Amino acid sequence: MLRRLIFISFLALNINFVYANDDIKNPILFSQAEVLNEYTTRIPFKLVDHLIVVKAEILNKKGNFIIDTGSETLILNKVHFSNVFNYQKKQEASSGIMHSVENSYEKHIKEFKLQNFKLENRNSDVIDLSHIEKSKKIKLLGVIGYSILKEYEIFVDMHLNQITLTKVDDFGDKLDKHVYLEKIVDSLDFKLKHHTIVVKGTINNHTVRLGIDTAAEFNQINKSINKKALKYFIPKKRLRLTGIGKRKIEVLAGKLHRVKLSETTYFGPMLTVLTNLSKMNEAFGTNLDGILGYEFFAQKRTIINYQKEKLYFINYPLNHQ
Template identity: 25%
Template sequence: MPVSGGEGAITLGNLSFKTLSSWVSGIDSVTSVIPFTRAGNLIILQGKADTTAGNFILDTGAQHLVLNIIYFRDYPKIPVKGAERTSVAGVSAPVIKTIVKSFVFGEMKFVRPKADLIDLGHIENTKGIKILGLLGMELFRQCEVIIDYENSLLYVHQIAKKQAQTYKSSLLADTSAYQTVPISLNDNRIVARLEMDGKNLDFIIDCGAETNLLDSRLPNKVFENVIITGRVLVNGTGTRKIEALSGSANKLTLGGTAIGAMPVLITNLGNTCFSYNGCIQGVLGFDFLSFNKNKIGFNFVTRKMYIWK
């Protein structure tokens, strides 16, 4: 089936669809308080793609909405020329996209969003539950998101244009309860800058990563602050696994505040989707996001992260 497109639109056969700028129905703000469950360290939310409803993983490490091709194999497939999906285990299958008529989770409603089609059977086998897909970063670009690990609640507010510089959740009223740290969004990925013993390190924040990762190619000076404790096997995309070192990173600070010892897996990130422009030194996953067992939040419009004390 012929496919063409440009910025703001994509054509599939005789059908033309607008892209992200028109995904969210309506122009007013929308607020959702969504209960979640956990499968290991993964956050599981309920969502509905067209008529298919079920479990979706909150995954800010994914750039877009992802659908498990096992359950959406009859959807139209749009190959992306020259693009391949990568993980810590290396390169896997080519990128294939599709169009969803509607997607809903909580009060958030998206009209004709694009989605990546991926086989997520390896996650289902590991966690023992049915997974329909991943909620990627592009869905949240106009939102404030607060993850309450203690009460298993996700607060999502779609920020209207008139609220862009003024909106703040009532959970942020007590400014003494949390720390504010600047973040950036690069290619639909959340990036935070940490410092280790005087060296700046850029980390992707990934709610779908069950552990923190550190690039093995970093200078020896960095690893002088890492205590190695063993070796483990790391799952990549699909069934492939690679060996990594496990350890504890010390002398890390974020926004001028010491983090303390942080568990990390050390592996080469050179062939992953996390290494665009060669500028990412690691990944902050569940061990970081939930380290105080309380709350962590993000305002993707003002580019701020909120870390509760």
């Protein structure tokens, strides 16, 4: 079954946008969202393979959006928004983690509405995501990335299969002071590199820099990482993976052991692929040794606060398996 999984990570380049001439005047609606108050909403999600997918509607089209902290912008699927002559072609290509994506377009969105929440004057990339629709067997309208998420504190809860968004001020303080019933038990600082969450940690006591990405179906470790860290990557099989531009590569997949992000934040063995991150590092001007994705969130109920550059953690119930 693993051989049929498609690995996706929409780590787009930081681009200077050229605004389009026309607007999407209709809001994006999340029909399954539960609005708690004017600042906070909960959105149920389903896991499609290892991707976090929410139901949404825009321009009278109903379908799915992937929640992707690794994407800089909102992305619309060109298959369902095909009037590309209304869009402004991008000056530069977007970049996926394994390649660059050319023939992408931009759309200036007048209003993005999440029930009571309304975001105005946002940009969207328009990219052909048909191969992802085919492989995942879902109607994919697009991807919700950093440009939408950054104004909220985001609780990614794999236990309840829901995302909680709560509005924050410029300092990252929640406008709703009573969001979580659960107790926050730990926290971790991160650095925001463009739109990428970067944390420091260790693998087998070797210091590493790791990106956090909700749309990475598997963790990734760079082939060029120190041998001391690679000693605890235990390969199991080879996989053929496909990225956003349909390019296929073959990688080693296995379990990564001895990952720690702090004295109190550590992980059990995580499904990981061994790959080359040089193109991504070049695109972002970063030097990441790996990416933590689904396996990270499956082990840690995680709250992301971009303004404070903090991750917070809530324990799973004791009977969670």
